[in-house]
Amino acid sequence: MNYILTAEGISKTFDDKTIFSGLDIHLPEGKTVALLGPSGIGKTTLMNILSGVMLPDRGKVTLCGEDITGKPGHISYMQQKDLLLPYYTVLHNVALPLIIKGVKKKEAMERARQYFDFFGLQGYENKYPSELSGGMRQRAALLRTYIQSDKVVLLDEPFGALDAVTRAKMQKWYLEISKELGLSTVIITHDTDEALILADKVYVMGEGLRVIDIENKPDDFELTEEFIRLKKEIVSLL
Ligand SMILES: Nc1ncnc2c1ncn2[C@@H]1O[C@H](COP(=O)(O)OP(=O)(O)O)[C@@H](O)[C@H]1O
Ligand SMILES: [Mg+2]
Numbered sequence: 001m002n003y004i005l006t007a008e009g010i011s012k013t014f015d016d017k018t019i020f021s022g023l024d025i026h027l028p029e030g031k032t033v034a035l036l037g038p039s040g041i042g043k044t045t046l047m048n049i050l051s052g053v054m055l056p057d058r059g060k061v062t063l064c065g066e067d068i069t070g071k072p073g074h075i076s077y078m079q080q081k082d083l084l085l086p087y088y089t090v091l092h093n094v095a096l097p098l099i100i101k102g103v104k105k106k107e108a109m110e111r112a113r114q115y116f117d118f119f120g121l122q123g124y125e126n127k128y129p130s131e132l133s134g135g136m137r138q139r140a141a142l143l144r145t146y147i148q149s150d151k152v153v154l155l156d157e158p159f160g161a162l163d164a165v166t167r168a169k170m171q172k173w174y175l176e177i178s179k180e181l182g183l184s185t186v187i188i189t190h191d192t193d194e195a196l197i198l199a200d201k202v203y204v205m206g207e208g209l210r211v212i213d214i215e216n217k218p219d220d221f222e223l224t225e226e227f228i229r230l231k232k233e234i235v236s237l238l
Pocket of ligand 1: 040
């Protein structure tokens with residue numbers, strides 16, 4: 001198996017409190033893996049380590065075989081509270097990561113504009129975030145994350161604040177665009193259904209880390225007996 005992102009032997013302790021120790025995560029190229037677990041278990045901490053914004057006490061993170069432990073900027077990362085800035089237009093918000101990287105504002109905006117159609121945001125370039133629905137704001141935040149550069153995307157509870165109907169639509173939409181764009185994704189969720197719907201592999205963070213592989217998902221997977229069986233298995237691990 002070809003892994004685009006790996007984390008091996010990852011340990012982290014805050015003030016004598018061991019959050020996890022010796023964790024291994026493997027993200028196959030072009031696939032989605034979910035990190036599932038209750039609040040406070042250490043999902044965001046693990047994501048910070050994967051992205052390079054936080055150093056682990058032990059262990060190593062590699063991207064395409066290269067050591068990126070503690071080196072941010074190689075992976076697109078959408079943090080849990082990744083809000084759009086209210087005083088910038090949607091287009092300006094989406095272009096910001098490029099501007100921060102040193103791309104000229106006009107060029108950054110032009111590059112960002114090209115994706116609006118694909119992300120379902122056509123016509124909203126010059127609106128302000130408050131004029132968008134929750135789902136659209138989240139698509140804009142995802143586009144802003146995607147535009148940071150990379151084929152590897154880390155998403156920390158991206159759909160957590162959405163109502164159930166919008167959330168289901170966004171999950172379907174993300175399945176489609178991640179295939180079309182060839183993204184490799186690590187997504188954090190505390191929702192078992194969301195993990196099963198989006199992921200090819202689920203890491204269940206409970207006492208230790210358990211891996212559940214989901215292969216050959218049929219259409220309407222969430223209506224199958226296999227889905228229910230996996231859900232029971234995961235709930236028993238949490
Ligand atoms: N920078 C930090 N300093 C000290 N404790 C922290 C820090 N970041 C997180 N923690 C603690 O680590 C635990 C895991 O937090 P977090 O990774 O945010 O969990 P999750 O994302 O699963 O809800 C929590 O008990 C939290 O209080
Ligand atoms: Mg968190």
